[in-house]
Amino acid sequence: ACSGESATETESEAADSPGGTEEVKLVLNWFPKSQHGGVYSAIEEGIFEENGLSVEAEPGGPQVSPVQIVAAGDAQFGLAHADQILIARNQGIELVALAATMQGSPQAFMFHEGEEIQDFDDLNGREVFVQPGITYWDFLKNQYDLSGVTELGYNGQHVNFIDNKTSVTQSFVTSEPYFMELEDVPVETMLVSESGYDPYNVVLFATKDYVESNGETVQKFVSSYVDGWASYEENGPAINEVIVGENPNIALEALNFETETQHDYIYGMDAAENGIGYMTEERWTTLKDQLLEIGLLEEDFAVTDMFTTEFLPDAN
Amino acid sequence: MHIEVQPSHTYDVSRYNILKTSLLKTLLEGANDVIIKKNHAVYFRNVSKIYNTGTVALNHFDFPVEEGEFISFLGPSGCGKSTALRMVAGLGTPTSGEVTVYGEPPEELIKNTNDIAFVFQDANLLPWRSVLDNVLLPLELRGGNKKENKQAAISVLEMVGLKDHLTSYPRQLSGGMKMRVSIARALAARPKLLLMDEPFAALDEITRQTLQMELLDIWKKEKMTVLFVTHNVYEAVFLSSKIAVMSARPGRLSSVIDVNLPYPRELGMRTHPAFSDYVDRASASLENDEKRKETV
């Protein structure tokens, strides 16, 4: 892919591909994991193909920013957390959220068992590993007095956390606790969402321009995506094996653990009633207001521009 | 006023034009200068050289060299002989005064031709080139037929007695052999003006004599002008048409001896009384100089 092409150019190029199927690219927010189960399910089961799409899922990584890649037109769809999609607004990147994979945020603080951390105030006096710039940390600092926290950079390692019994690290409840268990390090977690900061996670998005001019493709994609997740609920373990093929360094058991723990976030909560991918204006507005308050958003705007449920299948 | 300009070697047009302008300039000052300029291969005009260490290497050095002459420079160590030669080659500029080569500043001349060759006081060979390739260097730089160049290089190397060492590297040679490569390199370029800084100092008497004869041969054949630095008074007398004796600190020209022995010179001449006479005169001039300095 080259630089100068705007989204529309890429799209027309994409549309011209032979065989009647349209090629689109999806950038994942991380190396393939269970949180991308719906994508791989849709690919594996031929759901995208049935809808006339040929989808390339490009793995993310520590420093890969799907927001930027999609904004630059190098991919049509991306996965990111809701707050990232909102913050991109500051830069004039107009994205539209199409489906929320997880109805809530599995982001959590993980600490050693018996550390007696009940509330966020209890983080004071401890070393906390958080990724510099991660939004919920700003939110928490705004909500609580965390001046006693020694803030350390989170870098994807947990060794230093394990080494220091009183320390706390950011984590996903769907992932890290499993690895700790493997290492016989008993841990507990405290969800960030308990603070009231609960963005949708792993949100499918595209640029506003793209959505406006390629409604049909977007419709096909979102439908397939949701169908993919539906089918993943049935045969998660089988799809996980496919994912291991894409991300050979992760253990199947870890994926299965994730599949289990993320189940409620995907299929439960609001989705239980309203279907997979469901989003509400209220949740988006709350999040937007929270970000506004802590200064991560520079100006107010109507969230209705920011997300749409029009491509989601009608609630059953 | 009619001035006949008869350049003694073939100038290309651009150089001829340079010459013309400098001629026109000098015309304003008087026609004599024109004639002088045209005939001089090298002209030191009141040249002084002060290195930035404060060392006065040359002091009001004034010396014309006519085309086709063979000039030897004699003088104590450190008196500025190398400095003078380097200036002729454009590798140093006078602090005051002027050096001209064929009427031009040497830097200009160098830029336009390949007519000057220099045998440096140390051999100055490229360590990564074999003997043959070192000699080929000036020919390569000038261009021309590769095969002919190689032929030329080999024949000069044969002359200096190194034809068995074509593929040796400088570090595999003895001191005298390195110097001979350097001499071969200079001769291979067939220069009009040959500057040699103690080229034979590292050679034994017999090799030296052979090379002296060869050098004189080439000099005559090619109508070169040679500036030759040596510490050997016999050598100076044997080779030169004129000897410039210099004195030390600051380097001045102390006397000029015209050697009126006929060319071609033969080894036998060395026993000739006239020869000894010149040797004595040159030695005396050197020694006087030394004494004068001591009494000061």
Added chain:
Amino acid sequence: MHIEVQPSHTYDVSRYNILKTSLLKTLLEGANDVIIKKNHAVYFRNVSKIYNTGTVALNHFDFPVEEGEFISFLGPSGCGKSTALRMVAGLGTPTSGEVTVYGEPPEELIKNTNDIAFVFQDANLLPWRSVLDNVLLPLELRGGNKKENKQAAISVLEMVGLKDHLTSYPRQLSGGMKMRVSIARALAARPKLLLMDEPFAALDEITRQTLQMELLDIWKKEKMTVLFVTHNVYEAVFLSSKIAVMSARPGRLSSVIDVNLPYPRELGMRTHPAFSDYVDRASASLENDEKRKETV
């Protein structure tokens, strides 16, 4: 059987022991050897040197040098003079045969003493050290009182006529001046064995004569042994107690001339008929050699 061993310089105990063992060894072969060994500063025993390029630099070179001698090596360029000297200094090993210095292999000797100094064919100065510091180098390496060392260095530099250039760097010196620094460096170390490879080749006649006289002075005073390479037959005769004439390819010893002129030598001797005689003999030996080669 009683053998009197009277080492001519003061050995420290360890070296004396080495000497003893080598004496004992030789005792088994015959007492004669012992006496020869003890008196020889340098002994080339049937030395051959073949460089890995295949060049035969020395071929069955056999030459003893007694202590206190002043030996000059004469020979055509590339005949192996430098090679021979370097082997004496332990900077090269014979391909076959043996070089001993005071009865020991030179590498051993070097490890135990500072008694050898070498004036290389090129000046070989450290570019980052001033003239004074270059001369100080061997003294520094040996240790000793800094002030005394400096005094000693300055006085040798004065002798070679460079006392005005103590703080100059090598690149600011003329060719002859560099060589003189190198000579000063060697002399400052007051060696027992002095190896000089064409030390005066880059010097003018007058400086050369002064240094010759100084060298002879020091040689006598310090009871040094000197191996001296030169291309100048006059110089060889004037300085040496013995001249080794070498012939080229492969380097052999072609003749040895004992110079029975009395010491101290004076400049006036050069006009002495005996002197010319020696010069003629040496030259003849060199030339014969050359001719012999040509007829082969």
Added chain:
Amino acid sequence: MAMSEVEMTKKQQALVAAGKKQKPFASTFKELYLGPIIAFILFLSLWQMIPSVLGLPHYILPKPTDVWEATVSDWSLLQEAIRITIFESVIGFFLSAVIGIGVSVLLASSKILERSIYPYAIILQTIPVVAVAPIVVIWFGAGFNSIVVISFLIGFFPVISNTLMGLNSVDKSMDELFTLYNASKWQRMWKLRIPAAMPYMMAGLKISCTLSIVGAIVGEYVAGIGGGNGGLGYAITVAAIQVKTSFLFSCGIAAAILGISFYLLVSLFSKMMLGSWHESAMKSDK
């Protein structure tokens, strides 16, 4: 360079000694600074134009003006970050230089040592920092110390590699001189090999000084900021997460300017050290 320097000196000298061909300021200016200035202006205008021409939005390639705005508006953050990074990288570089040269000298002093230990220096260089970061953090604590250690780890190899090369490329005949004078191993080291290796050492330091900044930034990245304030690495991470590309560029440019200043300082130092003899640093007098 050799050429033009020679040229210059010739002129300078004519100026000093003969005092006739006075060289006007304008021409010095032209020779020395006009090129870089034109290049800089060209570079800036190209950069200003490219995003517009290619239609790249500012969050992908911000224009210089965007970067300038971001710099001005977040100047206080940037300033603090720069201060911290300077501190970390200077110490890291200092360690690289001292330990690098020290280790090289040690290694060069014995072939066996070199053969035995040098591979570990290469290992230290190639082993990815992320792999050893936890250990570094455990041993040195999160934050400053670890960052300095990582900056050192990244910067020291060029010093070792170059210095060793230099120490081992001593002119043969000078080496023989020392052999002859029965110089001890350390005398040879101090009086011959180290002075001879100077130019190589200095080339190594020049590489290392810019790497030490990269090291400090990477260090903050992998070793965390340890409770203190964050330097450029921290600022960059935050900017990247918040897609503040313009500010990210401000930080990047700040790092680059640091690098250049650092490089110039080390070059100056190198000129001073080599001044007395090495061709590349020497103004020759002809």
Added chain:
Amino acid sequence: MAMSEVEMTKKQQALVAAGKKQKPFASTFKELYLGPIIAFILFLSLWQMIPSVLGLPHYILPKPTDVWEATVSDWSLLQEAIRITIFESVIGFFLSAVIGIGVSVLLASSKILERSIYPYAIILQTIPVVAVAPIVVIWFGAGFNSIVVISFLIGFFPVISNTLMGLNSVDKSMDELFTLYNASKWQRMWKLRIPAAMPYMMAGLKISCTLSIVGAIVGEYVAGIGGGNGGLGYAITVAAIQVKTSFLFSCGIAAAILGISFYLLVSLFSKMMLGSWHESAMKSDK
């Protein structure tokens, strides 16, 4: 090195020509390999002991045996990762070498060019990769191309810096020779400056080859793996998250071994290139 090489050659030669003091294999072995082997064993045993003595658990500092187990059990993963990283870094290094030397030659050919452009080379070196990663990814796409570019970006500066230094440190009197013979700028470059700069160039390549591996690993970190399979950078990231410290060390060591092999190859190449004249690479014959 100069010393011991000289020593060796002397012996070798004595062996070849005189054929008397035949040097037994055992002694060569002792000189060449014993040191490194002892050092290696020492290193391994120290490493094996440290975790036990200090009570460091295996997820902090795994023992060599742990690492070995992890390597064996995940060998297929590791092998694939190594293959990919080799590919990326070789291309990155190749670009560094070719572009680095090319640019240096260009810069050295004109003082004005050097003054105008060299600062940007320093900028490219110091600007943190993370800062430019988004652009790199957008221009070259996530994955392979970007990784190669990043590997190049990290590796090319030592080449430029060293080569420039070499090109500018030509012996003055040789330079004069070329002036005298009216050599054109490019003749001087090809026939004088480049051969004279060889040793510096080679020193630069040696540094750059190890850096290019670091670059490939960092590249995967910041530019992602794109559609293709991941190399060591990817393996390290994933291993870190999964607290597979032993495997992480396997990857690190694999990177280090790559680095050493790469270094040795480049050294060999350098010896070949310099063989004909430079002291540091030359077996002298005395």
